Amino acid sequence: MSEPSVVHVSFSIERRYDASPARVFAAFSDPVAKRRWSACHDEGGLGEHMLDFREGGRETMRGAPAESGVYAMNATFQEIVPEQRIIYSYELLRDEFRLSISLATIEFHRDGAGTRLLFTEQAAFLDGHDRPEWREQGSRIGFDRLAEYLAQEQAPA
Amino acid sequence: MFQALADPNRRHMVQRLCEGPASVSELAAPLQMTLSAVVQHLAVLEGAGLVRSQKIGRVRTCQLETQALRAAERWISERRSLWERRFDRLGAFLAENPEDPLEKNSK
Amino acid sequence: MTERSVIHATVTVERVFRASPARVFAAWSSAEALSRWMSPVEDWQASYDHFDFRIGGGDRLRFGPPEGEAYVTESRFLDIVPDVRIISAGSMSTAGTRVTAGVLTVEFKAAASGCRMTLTEQTAFLDGHERPEDHEAGWQEILNKLAVELAREQQAA
Numbered sequence: 360m361s362e363p364s365v366v367h368v369s370f371s372i373e374r375r376y377d378a379s380p381a382r383v384f385a386a387f388s389d390p391v392a393k394r395r396w397s398a399c400h401d402e403g404g405l406g407e408h409m410l411d412f413r414e415g416g417r418e419t420m421r422g423a424p425a426e427s428g429v430y431a432m433n434a435t436f437q438e439i440v441p442e443q444r445i446i447y448s449y450e451l452l453r454d455e456f457r458l459s460i461s462l463a464t465i466e467f468h469r470d471g472a473g474t475r476l477l478f479t480e481q482a483a484f485l486d487g488h489d490r491p492e493w494r495e496q497g498s499r500i501g502f503d504r505l506a507e508y509l510a511q512e513q514a515p516a
Numbered sequence: 517m518f519q520a521l522a523d524p525n526r527r528h529m530v531q532r533l534c535e536g537p538a539s540v541s542e543l544a545a546p547l548q549m550t551l552s553a554v555v556q557h558l559a560v561l562e563g564a565g566l567v568r569s570q571k572i573g574r575v576r577t578c579q580l581e582t583q584a585l586r587a588a589e590r591w592i593s594e595r596r597s598l599w600e601r602r603f604d605r606l607g608a609f610l611a612e613n614p615e616d617p618l619e620k621n622s623k
Numbered sequence: 624m625t626e627r628s629v630i631h632a633t634v635t636v637e638r639v640f641r642a643s644p645a646r647v648f649a650a651w652s653s654a655e656a657l658s659r660w661m662s663p664v665e666d667w668q669a670s671y672d673h674f675d676f677r678i679g680g681g682d683r684l685r686f687g688p689p690e691g692e693a694y695v696t697e698s699r700f701l702d703i704v705p706d707v708r709i710i711s712a713g714s715m716s717t718a719g720t721r722v723t724a725g726v727l728t729v730e731f732k733a734a735a736s737g738c739r740m741t742l743t744e745q746t747a748f749l750d751g752h753e754r755p756e757d758h759e760a761g762w763q764e765i766l767n768k769l770a771v772e773l774a775r776e777q778q779a780a
Contacts, residue, residue, distance in 0.1 A: 364565045365708060365728050366588035367633060367743050370596050374603045378610040386606055392613075396605040435699060437714045437724040438749070443627050446724045446747055448712030450701050459591070460701045460710050462726045464629055464747045478599060479631050481745035483710055483728050484591050485702065563637070563732060563739055 364486055371479040380442040380467040383474045387445055388412045414439050428454045443467055459484045520564035526557050537579040632755040634744040636762040642773045644731040644738040648706045650769060651729060652676050660768035662686045663761035678703050693717060707731060722752035
C-alpha cells in the first residue's frame, strides 16, 4: 500500500476570444450558458449541475455514472469581480475518492474588441498512485514534461 | 513536491536517479558537498515522496519514487486537456451566440 | 477603476518539531490551541469567531495588534486525515479588501527526532496587496511560535 501523498502542481491556459469581457464573463455567470460549454462530457456526461454565482456561493457538477466511476466537482466562489476576475476553490471526487483540491483563477482582460482569458489552476493532487490504472497508464509518460511544470512553479517566487 | 526540486543540488540528484538507483556516495561524488549535506537533501526528497531509500548491509541505495510523479503528470495533462476542450467549446458557444446572453435570457 | 492583477505562487515552509505527528496535528485541530500561536507578529493576537474542524466545516480567524484587527481569514476544511494532513481553501482580507485566496496543505510525517511538518500555500496574491516572500516570513514566525508552544506543552506534561 502506498503512503498518503500530496503533489502540488500548477498550470495555466491562455485564450483570446472575439467577444467583449462582458460576454465572456456572462458565459461563466449564467447557469444556462455555463452548462452549454462546460458540461463535463469528458467525465462521463453531465448528470447534475447547480450554480449559485456569488461570492461564497457554490457550484456543483456530478457526471452520469460511467465505467470509470462517478465524477463530482464541488466549488466555492472565493471572489467575483464582474467582467474582470473569478476565483474559486474546488474539490474533484471520483466515487467517494477525493482526487484533488484546487484554486482556479480566471482573469478577463480587454484586448481590442475581444477578450484575453487567462486560466490558472493551482492544485493539490492526492494519493494518485493508489489508483493502479493510473500507475499503468502513467508509466508511458517520461519526465520531459516535468521541467515545464517546474518552471511554472518557480517563476513567481 | 516540486518545491523540493527548487534546489539545484536536489535537482541534480533527481536527474542522476532518473538513470537508475544509486548509493548515497555515488550521489555525492559529482557534488561539492559533504555526505551529511547529501543525506539532508535526501531527507527533503524523501519527505516530498520523490525518492525512496533502502539500507542493504552498509550501503544505502536510493531510487526515484516514480509512481507519485507519473500519476501527477498524468493528472495534470488530463486536467489541462479537459480545460483546453472546454475553452474550445466556449469559443464555439460565443461564436454561435453573438447576441448578449444576458439579453437573450431576459426574453 | 482599480487595476486588477494576480500573482500565483507557491510558498513552502518545512520544519522538524520535537513532538509526535499526533501532537503537532493536535495543535492545528482546535481553536484553543491555534489561538495560542497562529499569528505572524510578536504581540499580535489571534481569535477564532468559529472553528468547525471536520471535512466541509470551516473557520473564521481574526488576527492583528491588540488595539485592532488587521486581517481576517475565512476558510473551509476540504481534506482531513488525522495525524497525516489537513487541506483547506479560503481567502484573506484586510480592511474589507480581499488580498489573497488559496489552498493550504499541512502535512505531518514522522521523523527521527519527532515530526517533519510541511506547509504548502498555493495562493493567488491579488492586486499587489501582499507578496509571497512576506507570507513565507510570516509562516516562519508562526512556526517559531508553534515550536515554543509544543515545548511548553512538553514541559507541562
